[in-house]
Amino acid sequence: MGEVRKLQKKLRQIENLEVKITLTPEEKVKISRKAELRSRLADLLLQLSGPQQNLGIVGEGKAEKMKRQVEAAHEAFPSQAPSASKISKGELQSKTQATPAPSARQKEAGSGGWGGEREEREDRQEADRQQETGPPPNVSHHCPEVSDACPALTPRDPRKEKQPEEEDAVFTTLKETWEKAKxxxxxxxxxxxxxxxxxxxxxxxxxxxxxxxxxxxxxxxxxxxxxxxxxxxxxxxxxxxxxxxxxxxxxxxxxxxxxxxxxxxxxxxxxxxxxxxxxxxxxxxxxxxxxxxxxxxxxxxxxxxxxxxxxxxxxxxxxxxxxxxxxxxxxxxxxxxxxxxxxxxxxxxxxxxxxxxxxxxxxxxxxxxxxxxxxxxxxxxxxxxxxxxxxxxxxxxxxxxxxxxxxxxxxxxxxxxxxxxxxxxxxxxxxxxxxxxxxxxxxxxxxxxxxxxxxxxxxxxxxxxxxxxxxxxxxxxxxxxxxxxxxxxxxxxxxxxxxxxxxxxxxxxxxxxxxxxxxxxxxxxxxxxxxxxxxxxxEESDGYGDEEGGDHRVCPNATDGEPGSWFRCVLQ
The missing domain is CATH 2.130.10.10 (YVTN repeat-like/Quinoprotein amine dehydrogenase)
Known part of the structure; x- marks a missing residue:
């Protein structure tokens, strides 16, 4: 993953260099490597998306950095995780009922589903128990859009049942219209x-x-x-x-x-x-x-x-x-x-x-x-x-x-x-x-x-x-x-x-x-x-010099600095 990040960073820098009006000889050399870097990145992405690749293991480093690398890998290769459209409504409802709080769902979403077989097995066992004993109190059966950012579940309101269905129908019609657009x-x-x-x-x-x-x-x-x-x-x-x-x-x-x-x-x-x-x-x-x-x-x-x-x-x-x-x-x-x-x-x-x-x-x-x-x-x-x-x-x-x-x-x-x-x-x-x-x-x-x-x-x-x-x-x-x-x-x-x-x-x-x-x-x-x-x-150095790096985020009490880097990059 480290090399993938470096290649992505270099390509970002090259894209920013290309919009400059004047270029130095060194910058022209970097731009000439664009096709080569793209080819290397495509090969790495193909290798990492293979079934034998274990994206979560690193040789050493802090646990938090490893967690970010795993999460980034899931975002980079989402095809290995089940998409929302392929999960049935019943499975979504069972997972929602088995989830004690939205924050837990968010943490589970952040893990990207990698190595989560034990959690899925526990979810299925919990869902089976709830089918026998009934759902917990104050949990709604009607949640049309279950997401990782879904707010606290509210009791069922029969007066609002048709609203999500109507919204879904309008969305489906709009989607079909745009799918046929020319x-x-x-x-x-x-x-x-x-x-x-x-x-x-x-x-x-x-x-x-x-x-x-x-x-x-x-x-x-x-x-x-x-x-x-x-x-x-x-x-x-x-x-x-x-x-x-x-x-x-x-x-x-x-x-x-x-x-x-x-x-x-x-x-x-x-x-x-x-x-x-x-x-x-x-x-x-x-x-x-x-x-x-x-x-x-x-x-x-x-x-x-x-x-x-x-x-x-x-x-x-x-x-x-x-x-x-x-x-x-x-x-x-x-x-x-x-x-x-x-x-x-x-x-x-x-x-x-x-x-x-x-x-x-x-x-x-x-x-x-x-x-x-x-x-x-x-x-x-x-x-x-x-x-x-x-x-x-x-x-x-x-x-x-x-x-x-x-x-x-x-x-x-x-x-x-x-x-x-x-x-x-x-x-x-x-x-x-x-x-x-x-x-x-x-x-x-x-x-x-x-x-x-x-x-x-x-x-x-x-x-x-x-x-x-x-x-x-x-x-x-x-x-x-x-x-x-x-x-x-x-x-x-x-x-x-x-x-x-x-x-x-x-x-x-x-x-x-x-x-x-x-x-x-x-x-x-x-x-x-x-x-x-x-x-x-x-955060990582890639050997490309000073084009991009460091922490440029604003602190509330910071004083004015030099002219903006975006302006210097594209309009000098």
Whole structure:
């Protein structure tokens, strides 16, 4: 397992190196070894998945480290453990009745089922005894979704019996619909470097790239409409103000009220406001810091919030006057994601911290901090090249941080759950996005180079299907919208800018995307018991120098450090 972890770590480092604009000769040599490392990793995974392999035995070391290695092996090779879909309902109920407390179930789930024959035999004996004596008091016969994270069982309520059945029926119908979905892919060619951000406004897509340009695309014809040049550094983020705020700015600039504007942030420390109809830059704001995240807050007179790659600053700017209203050193490293939800603003950083702010709609200091959760709490602490992307929904925030799972943070309580987004630890999740009733997580396999979009229902987060195409590279950014007929249109950015167009059900045209289901993603979200376990693969040295390593998690009283490692890695 040690060599597997080292190879996975090296491949992560190579993927981060590939998105740099300039490379040293040593870095080019490392990238040239990518195919060789993938081949070695595939061979090791094949050997370790054999029936003769004993994954739980190590020569020496602490028992806790051995336990983590066994748990990681189970996550890496889930095919050796029975999937949830293959366990009968009766067996689930008997195991639930035989389980004295949810915490015991969680510990049992953490062991991954390896060497658990004695526990299974005891479960069967206990189930047989309960069939003779009857179930214990206050234990419900009706538990439609038994999971390792299932809360304490409650007595049976006949009035709610039909609700789970109805939910299952709706889920089954939705799953069958998506299993038959067809998509046509179209490549939008024009950028000369990696696409870092995308925004969709109806049938118009705006993309930003590290080639310093912002491009405007007409999706139905797959043509480039505008090339917005003016930044002197890589474009890192985009934001589209709502129409009513665009009308206010248009009136002050004596432009037609139907004019739409787009904001772009860049490593050149500027936020530029562009008029889409003409492609002209109408305003430019110098922030004195490299801009790595950007979000428009449609509250009051309007604000836009910028995140900095220098010292982790979060800054608020008035949409009316374009003046700086507030500047806070909120994070230790680069701010990599900012999103708004009503009057709330959420910021995430490279060290894994998440902050929640309330917009007071005041002229000065409009952001009031509500909560701050460090990387130790979120379990998203990373090393150089780390990037945290977030997507809020109610009391939850979905976090993608370059690992195989999606973290779900309850931002009020600080509790964290895991949502499986890849069938092995060799997977990387770069972005997570919400659209109508759906949660979409990108997944990239370090071992095979396959890129996948996994779809889950909202708010239940139940796995639906996976969409994959061999020609689509790693997905770094995502945008969605619906057509007039209700079909989905998506755009993904990375090394290529690709439009995903859902075809009508009645069409006989063959789709470009493979729709499949991975039963190993059916597992429900699990409460995270030890967030540090996700970063175990960063603890061992692999001889690759300083690209990734050490503990970069935030301490509550830490002082500001150097500019964020994510920013240095991808935009230097």
């Amino acid at each position: 998509f046509r892919l179209r490549l939008l060619e024009g950028h000369s470097d990696i696409v870092t951000c995308v925004v969709a406004i109806e049938n118009t897509v705006i993309s930003g790239s590290r080639d310093t340009t912002v491009k405007v695309w007409h999706v139905p014809t797959a043509t480039e409409q505008r090339n917005l040049g003016g930044h002197s550094g890589g474009v890192t983020c985009l934001s589209a103000p709502p129409p009513e705020y665009c009308r206010r700015l248009a009136r002050t600039l004596s432009l037609p009220e139907k004019e739409r504007f787009i904001l772009s942030g860049s490593a050149d420390c500027c936020v530029k406001i562009w008029a889409l109809s003409t492609g002209q830059c109408v305003k430019s704001v110098y922030t004195f810091n490299s801009v790595t995240a950007l979000c428009f807050v449609p509250e009051g007179r309007g604000y836009f919030i910028t995140g900095s790659g220098s010292w982790g600053k979060v800054q608020a700017w008035s949409w009316h006057t374009l003046e700086n209203c507030q500047s806070i050193s909120a994070h230790q490293e680069a701010v990599t994601s900012i999103q708004s939800q009503g009057p709330l603003v959420f910021s995430g950083s490279a060290e894994g911290g998440v902050s929640v702010w309330e917009n007071l709609c005041s002229e000065r200091d409009p952001l009031r901090p509500l909560f701050h959760w460090t990387g130790q709490v979120t379990g998203c602490g990373g090393g150089q090249g780390s990037r945290l992307a977030l997507s809020p929904r109610g009391d939850r925030v979905f976090l993608a941080y370059g690992r195989a799972c999606i973290k779900i943070l309850d931002w009020r309580s600080g509790s964290v759950s895991r949502l499986t987004n890849h069938s092995s630890v060799a997977g990387v999740t770069d972005c997570v996005h919400q659209t109508v009733g759906l949660l979409i997580g990108s997944s990239y396999d370090l071992a095979s180079g396959e890129s996948t979009l996994n779809m889950f229902t909202l708010p239940q987060c139940r796995y639906l299907v996976s969409l994959t195409c061999a020609e689509v590279p790693r997905v770094l950014c995502f945008a969605t919208w619906l057509t007039g007929s209700g079909d989905h249109r998506w755009v993904t950015g990375g090394r290529d800018l690709v439009v995903w167009e859902q075809l009508p059900r009645s069409t006989k045209q063959r789709g470009d995307v493979t729709v499949r289901r991975d039963g190993r993603l059916d597992a429900p979200s699990l409460e995270s018991e030890d967030s540090a376990d996700d970063d175990d693969d960063d």
